[in-house]
Each structure stands twice: as structure tokens, then as C-alpha cells.
Amino acid sequence: MPQHYDIIGDIHGHAEELVRLLLDLEYQRHGHGFRHADRMVLFVGDLIDRGPAIADVIQIVRSMVDAGDALVVMGNHEFNAIAFHTAVPGTTKQWYREHSDKNRNQHQATLDQLSTRELTDAIAWFRTLPVALELNGVRVVHAAWMEDRIGEINRSLDTFGPFTPEFLAEATRPCSELHAAVEDVLKGPELRLPSGYEIVDKSGHVRDTVRVKWYEQPAGRTYRGYHFGSDDVPDLAIDPAAAERLVGYSLDAPPVLVGHYWLTGMPVPLAANVACTDYSVAKNGKLVAYRWDGEIALSAQKFHWVGKE
Template identity: 40%
Template sequence: MNELTRAYDLIGDIHGHAGKMEALLLAMGYMPSGRGYKAPEGRMAVFLGDLIDRGPQQLRVLEIARAMVESGDALSIMGNHEFNAIGYLTVHPKSPEGECYRPNRGSSAKCLKNRAQHAAFLEQVGEGSTQHHEWVRWFRSLPPFLDLGGLRAVHGCWDDEAVALLKQAGWMPGSVLSDELLAAAYEPSGRVRWARELLTCGLELPLSEGRYIVDKAGHRHDNVRVANWRHWAEEFHQLALVPKGQEEQLRGMEWPAELVISAIEGSPIFVGHHWFTGHPLIESPKLACLDWSAAADGPLVAYRWDGEQELSNNKLFWVRESRHAD
């Protein structure tokens, strides 16, 4: 069966909640097989990244995802949390202190923040263990995007220029993130870094002076994520992806001069990353965000794609309860 005729079940951010993951797979007809699950005939799962951090069963999530990838029952892309895990463990070759690409060995505010964000994963995997190193090696094999012909999948947001740039650099499906590419992905103001951040984290823009956003962890930010796929927006606050209750802080903010958006053309796009809340809905006939805060109290959401070029809400599928208690 070729890629254009295969049906896919795209699954949003799991963040270590294996109970919800297994409940969703079972509800969609996937059957336990070895360490993972066997896909229904003609279907394949696609994990949209952020398998780790936060949840209580991160090793089980990784075991299932990797087993399914290796058996041909799933594909997986890299989320920003998998990329951060690589940087957290890998020593920066130019650091005189032996610090990692993602600083965590000192006592600075940045180091403390990075350790706190990654603490649950480190506790469960065993920081510095053989198992820790092995999972980070596997993370390097996860591509930052997938173009499956009839659909496109990325963690943060799709951008044709960023995809082309990473392809040219040699970072694409079927390749492994090399040391050289990792260095380029952390190079300040580098093009590979720009592309990686855009694809795994989405578009972020600075806020007007005096405006700020407080994230779910209580950290203050002077930039904001932007839903640059909302081509119908007339005011900037309609694009801003902010925690619930902070929308009014952006009302009346001028449209950034550098921001140009247009309708999505070509195959539909699936993203995660953005912590949507409420009742799951597609964003448009050409884009669906499948992160509906499963790491908190939200559902784990999938889209059951069968070749359609216009998405619809009746193809969304989700579970709210775990197969077993977390």
C-alpha cells in the first residue's frame, strides 16, 4: 500500500500519559502487540511529538511509540520537548565549563528553569543512565516534519521555506540529527536554528512594549505564539495563542508589520504544541491542531484521516479517561 492510499490516525501531544495513549489506541481499533500496538489493516498512527515531560508514565509512552515505529505501525515526528532533551544531555563542544547546549549544570535562573521543566523525565529515565542516553539517541532519529503526500505533519507550524532549508541541510525523514546539525540548530541567528524553532515551536513574535504573557508555569514572556494559519483574522489578538484569561491583554495591539498570512494551499496540515482547551474542533478545512491539553485535564485527540483534502470535525476522535489510573 503506498503512502497516498494509506489511512492515518494523527495523535496529539501525549506528554507521558500512557493511560490516555493506550485508551485512545484501543478505542480506535489498535490491538496490543508485544510492547506496542498493531494498527488496523490499512491504517497507521502518526505521533505529533512531545511524547515526554510532565506525565507519570513517560517510559511506557516511549516504549509504545518506539515499538510501533519499528514494527511499521506508526510514524513519529520530533516535538520541542524531544529536541530539548537532546540539548539537555549533549555537552556544547565550545563551552569552557562543559555546559550542555541546553544549560542545566549551573545555578543560573535559566539552568534552574531547564532542570525544572525536564525533572519528571529525568526522574523516570534515570538522569545520566544508559537508558537516558539510549532514548536521547532515538530522539535524534525523529524527523522535524513529515510530508506524506496527502497530508503534512509538524509539531509547531508548517513553513515551506523552513522545510526546504532543513531538507537541504540533510535533516529530514530517514536521517539522524548529526552533531554538526545539532550545533547548527543552536547557532544564534543561524538559519537552521530559525527553521527548527519555527517547525517545532511555531511562530513567536515580540509583544509591544509593556505587554506580557504569563504561561501555565507562571513564567513571564514578552513574546507570544501566533496562529499564522488563521488567514481570516482581522486583528492581531485573533492570532495570539495565549493562556485562557489573558486574551484581553492583546486586544488593540497593532498588527506587526513583518507578519503576512495567507490561506493554506495544498495538502492539509496537522500540528500539536499549542495547548488548546475546550471541545476539540479543527481550525479550518486545511489545518487541525491536535494538542488539547492531554497533559492536564484535557482529552488526548486524534484525527482519523482517510485521504480527504478538506478536514472536518466529524473525523476528530478523542478520549478523556485513561485506560488505567495515572
């Protein structure tokens, strides 16, 4: 297996940008996918929803995986799609992800663009995806590398089967360990704000929780300083009890690449050994790749991208 990887961020159905990026990275057409002589792509998930060419993205990525030219981890949109399309056994109108207006709107582009057969086939493939990868000294996960949470998910997959109804029943049960693990690993750890505080997020939703910089330690921080985003978060000290599960990501740990966070501007590492490759291609931003060649300390010079920014 190659030890030179191109880690590509959330694509969200933007096939044109994906093709441009792969060609810029000197991959060549190979069947329905692309191939490089001595490199491999690691996709961080969120292939679907939002964009105009979801079927094309799935075909390219899946062809590359099948040919041994890429690997892909599950994103929260793939997980949500599995849950949205899996009925609770014994029911006809109850699903593991509620068919609410909010959830349907998030998934609508995929519903509109994929035929019933294509959607069924895609969901079956999504069930086979790992939630995290560690290869030759580099790690890839959609939102947060947390050893105990990844271990909980993998043990549950072994117990219940790959994203089966039994797995989903436990993963969507509030307060279960598996539910907490899926939320942290695929959607990013969040902290509940002090009583009486709320924010309005980038999508216009009122929230009483905030996504946080899981790779840093929360001790001595404020909610605003530890928040991963630009919302109007209160500048109050974090309650240590609320953040006890968050221990940061050790500087001695292997470099980890994530997606998920809708960043903007010029790509730079988040820490010496942590980088995000999601720079909002679905919101007129960039589709970003990080070219990893064995380095322990990640570098801003290793990012490549296409897009409108």
C-alpha cells in the same frame, strides 16, 4: 503503506491514556506496540516529560515505528532533550540547552523515570526523527508547517548530520536562520509585542512575545486577535514589518495536523485544512486522535479522544 491515518497528539508520558485511545480506535496488541489491519498512526511528537509513564510511552511508540505500524515527527520536547543531553565539544559542564532550573524542571519527569541507559537510548532514537511528514496527501508537523523553515532544517540536517553537535551549535545560535526555523517549526511562530508590553503566560512566565495563528494571514489583525491562546494580549494593530515572514497556510495546500498548543474544550479544526490534536492530556485534558481518510476538508466528526474533560 496505508492511506488511512490516525494522527495522535502530544502524549507527554501518559501511557494509560495512549493504550485506551489505541484500543478505542480498534488497534490490537502487537508485541510491545499496537497494530491495525489497514490504518497507521502518525504521532505529532512530545512523547516525553510531565507524565507518569514516559518509558512505557517510548516503548509503545518506538515498537510501533519499528514494526511499520506508526511514524512519529519530532516535538520540541524531543529536540530540547537532545540539546539538554549534548555537551558542547571540549567542555564538561556546558550544554546546548542550559541546565537552568526552568529547563531542568520541564524535563524532570523524564530524568526521574528513565535510567541512564534508557535515556541514552532514547536520545539516540530522537536524533533519527524527522521534523515533518507528508504522506499520501496529508501533512504532520509538531507546531507549524512552513515550507521554507522545514527546508532550512532539512538542508542543515544534510549538511551537519542528524542533530549532531554541529547542527545544535547552529540551531541554538541566536539570529541564525536555522535557529529561527527550529523555533517556528517545533515551537510555533511568535511575534514580539510592542515596546513596553508584556504578558504572563499559562506557566506563569513573563514574556514579551506571543504565539500566533500561523495558518492565518496577519494583515489587518491585532496582536490579541492573532494570538494563539488566552493570555491578556494587547488589542493593538500588528506591525506589518514584524509579521512579514508570516503568510498563512493556503487553503489549496494539503491538510496539515499539528500538536503543541495545549488546547481545551471540544476538538474542532482550526481551519478547513488545519487541525490541532493537542488537547492537554498532561493537564487533565484529552488525548486526541484525528482519523484521516483522504479528505481535503477536515471535519470535527473525525476527532476521537480519551481523557477527563
